[in-house]
Amino acid sequence: MGIIATSRLKSPWIMHFDNSSCNGCDIEVLACLTPLYDVERFGIVNMGNPKHADVLVVTGPVNRRTARVLKNLYEQIPGPKMVIAVGTCGTSGGVFHNCYNVLGGVDKVIPVDVYVPGCAARPEAIIDGVVLALQKLAKLQGVAL
Amino acid sequence: MAPRTITPFGPQHPVLPEPIQLKLELEDERVVGVVPAIGYGHRGIEKACELNEYPKNIYLCERICGICSAIHGMTYCDVVEKLWPLEIPPRASYLRTIWAEMARTHSHLLWLGLLADAFGFESMFMQYWRIREKVLDILEITTGHRVTQSVSIVGGVRRDIDDDQKKHCIEVLKDVRKEAEALNNVLVNDYTVKARTVGKGVLSYDQAIALGLCGPHLRASGVKEDCRTQGYWAYGDLSYEPIVATGGDSFSRAAVRVGELYQAIDLQLEAFGKLPEGELAAKPKGNPPANEAVSRVEQPRGEVFYYAKGNGTRNLERLRVRTPTYANIPSLLVMLPGCELADVPIIVLSIDPCISCTER
Amino acid sequence: MIDKLKEISKDQLLAEVKKYADAKARFVTGSANDLGDKLEITYFFNASPGMDLSALRFSVGKDEEVPSMTGIYLTAVLIENEMKELFGLKVKDLAIDFGGHMMLAQDSPVLPMLKTEEQLAAGKKGGN
Numbered sequence: 302m303g304i305i306a307t308s309r310l311k312s313p314w315i316m317h318f319d320n321s322s323c324n325g326c327d328i329e330v331l332a333c334l335t336p337l338y339d340v341e342r343f344g345i346v347n348m349g350n351p352k353h354a355d356v357l358v359v360t361g362p363v364n365r366r367t368a369r370v371l372k373n374l375y376e377q378i379p380g381p382k383m384v385i386a387v388g389t390c391g392t393s394g395g396v397f398h399n400c401y402n403v404l405g406g407v408d409k410v411i412p413v414d415v416y417v418p419g420c421a422a423r424p425e426a427i428i429d430g431v432v433l434a435l436q437k438l439a440k441l442q443g444v445a446l
Numbered sequence: 447m448a449p450r451t452i453t454p455f456g457p458q459h460p461v462l463p464e465p466i467q468l469k470l471e472l473e474d475e476r477v478v479g480v481v482p483a484i485g486y487g488h489r490g491i492e493k494a495c496e497l498n499e500y501p502k503n504i505y506l507c508e509r510i511c512g513i514c515s516a517i518h519g520m521t522y523c524d525v526v527e528k529l530w531p532l533e534i535p536p537r538a539s540y541l542r543t544i545w546a547e548m549a550r551t552h553s554h555l556l557w558l559g560l561l562a563d564a565f566g567f568e569s570m571f572m573q574y575w576r577i578r579e580k581v582l583d584i585l586e587i588t589t590g591h592r593v594t595q596s597v598s599i600v601g602g603v604r605r606d607i608d609d610d611q612k613k614h615c616i617e618v619l620k621d622v623r624k625e626a627e628a629l630n631n632v633l634v635n636d637y638t639v640k641a642r643t644v645g646k647g648v649l650s651y652d653q654a655i656a657l658g659l660c661g662p663h664l665r666a667s668g669v670k671e672d673c674r675t676q677g678y679w680a681y682g683d684l685s686y687e688p689i690v691a692t693g694g695d696s697f698s699r700a701a702v703r704v705g706e707l708y709q710a711i712d713l714q715l716e717a718f719g720k721l722p723e724g725e726l727a728a729k730p731k732g733n734p735p736a737n738e739a740v741s742r743v744e745q746p747r748g749e750v751f752y753y754a755k756g757n758g759t760r761n762l763e764r765l766r767v768r769t770p771t772y773a774n775i776p777s778l779l780v781m782l783p784g785c786e787l788a789d790v791p792i793i794v795l796s797i798d799p800c801i802s803c804t805e806r
Numbered sequence: 807m808i809d810k811l812k813e814i815s816k817d818q819l820l821a822e823v824k825k826y827a828d829a830k831a832r833f834v835t836g837s838a839n840d841l842g843d844k845l846e847i848t849y850f851f852n853a854s855p856g857m858d859l860s861a862l863r864f865s866v867g868k869d870e871e872v873p874s875m876t877g878i879y880l881t882a883v884l885i886e887n888e889m890k891e892l893f894g895l896k897v898k899d900l901a902i903d904f905g906g907h908m909m910l911a912q913d914s915p916v917l918p919m920l921k922t923e924e925q926l927a928a929g930k931k932g933g934n
């Protein structure tokens with residue numbers, strides 16, 4: 302396999318986007334970067350720029366204002382790309398299902414590869430979700446993880 | 447005169463995990479005007495609270511904000527209890543107080559970490575968050591969840607803290623205090639920190655009141671005002687004195703939060719010592735009656751204001767939530783003009799913005 | 807029950823608010839409620855320093871204009887914009903006008919906080 306495909310799997314760059322979440326899951330995504338969970342040991346790096354990212358981690362339900370932003374970000378990420386919806390409200394709208402400004406889960410706007418449930422999703426679950434996404438990516442590229 | 451440019455700050459910005467946009471009007475490096483654009487996090491929770499039955503709103507209110515989640519739930523219960531009014535058992539009051547202070551401890555550690563990160567002190571950020579995990583651990587042990595604790599119900603609390611847990615919590619809290627002291631000493635004495643914060647974003651006593659600030663932001667300008675002095679829950683029994691600073695700048699805000707971090711730990715230890723035995727919850731009779739109530743509770747970021755109006759049905763007629771950041775954001779309109787572009791992130795961070803709260 | 811609630815008319819609003827400003831009170835927040843044919847607006851103030859809450863309340867017809875208090879308390883800018891957007895309160899002379907898109911996006915529901923017929927009916931029945 303090529304060097305690019307390997308590095309994409311061994312050191313995926315992640316971009317985190319917060320829709321209109323309650324913050325719980327965002328803080329847990331951030332907590333993944335800190336010493337106790339430390340995702341950097343898997344080569345995972347958090348990025349602010351969509352053009353550098355391989356994996357898009359989305360928290361929170363899509364609302365009418367962020368839908369456009371989310372779609373735009375997704376389109377800017379170069380393929381092959383993975384989308385992870387984190388938290389119950391990111392996967393389905395969850396507790397916000399009857400709020401007027403909420404459209405629902407992330408999959409209402411962009412295709413989602415991995416769903417991480419939990420309200421808030423635990424850091425372990427989020428890391429697990431990223432690993433699952435990488436396995437999927439490996440299969441897609443036809444290489445071993 | 448130098449030409450003016452408009453630079454957007456956000457909605458995605460490294461110091462803010464959440465989306466907010468500030469349109470900064472710049473003259474070279476100096477900010478001359480600012481217009482905040484919010485609304486990225488608006489969901490419509492107040493309306494949904496009218497549509498849901500009142501016991502279900504607890505879960506919704508807890509998800510107004512994931513950092514002060516426990517306190518949101520408690521305040522919602524508090525305001526609904528006031529509609530009857532319904533007295534909660536003393537043990538429940540103490541437990542609420544303990545969990546509220548635990549939430550404050552982890553929230554202030556979180557903020558101190560973000561502040562360190564904003565200076566580029568990345569290792570310090572990591573250290574603060576490492577300590578914070580210990581607080582989250584005891585939260586998880588006592589409530590069942592790290593972030594969304596969901597312990598309050600209308601009439602009291604849902605879970606108890608037993609003696610083993612109590613002993614463990616006390617040990618951990620003492621440990622956290624010791625570790626935090628070491629870090630805070632660096633933060634408040636370091637000269638680079640001072641260079642970046644002292645005299646930045648100054649608000650005088652009168653300005654602070656005119657702007658309607660709340661929480662540490664208000665107290666850093668010398669106003670001795672804290673909702674906990676109302677003595678709700680167990681605060682009336684505990685020895686408690688608001689922490690104030692007089693500088694009114696970003697450094698004073700950090701100093702107030704550092705003080706409150708220790709104070710929160712002391713309050714928990716004191717409350718654990720005095721924890722009375724007894725029931726966990728009182729049972730509400732029937733639906734909330736046609737009445738109005740207001741509840742003001744001190745969150746880590748300042749005063750949260752709940753207004754509820756019942757009408758005798760299972761649904762509330764109106765619930766209004768004003769979160770601390772909602773009160774603190776307009777102060778950016780005054781603090782930012784005149785500062786340098788490089789200082790914007792620190793000044794914005796100094797109000798401890800929590801956007802999902804603000805927009806609900 | 808809210809202690810220290812004062813019922814006023816909308817024409818007295820600015821004069822009353824001015825009194826609070828002169829006494830160096832802190833503006834806390836406002837709240838609107840849909841009464842069916844009218845909007846009921848309540849503003850809360852706190853006598854600082856301390857924890858002494860008082861309130862002003864008035865009701866207006868849905869097409870009546872209300873003066874803005876942002877000239878006195880700049881911080882009211884968020885709540886007045888919000889009431890304008892979510893309840894359709896017509897606020898005059900706002901210091902910063904977000905043009906109805908502070909909270910809501912282009913395709914959000916219009917005036918979402920107004921009550922539906924069923925909600926109003928249920929409220930009346932329960933209240934008696």
Ligand code: SF4
Nearest residue numbers: 323325388389390420
């Ligand atoms: S899943 Fe729960 S904790 Fe996570 S953002 Fe949604 S409401 Fe908040």
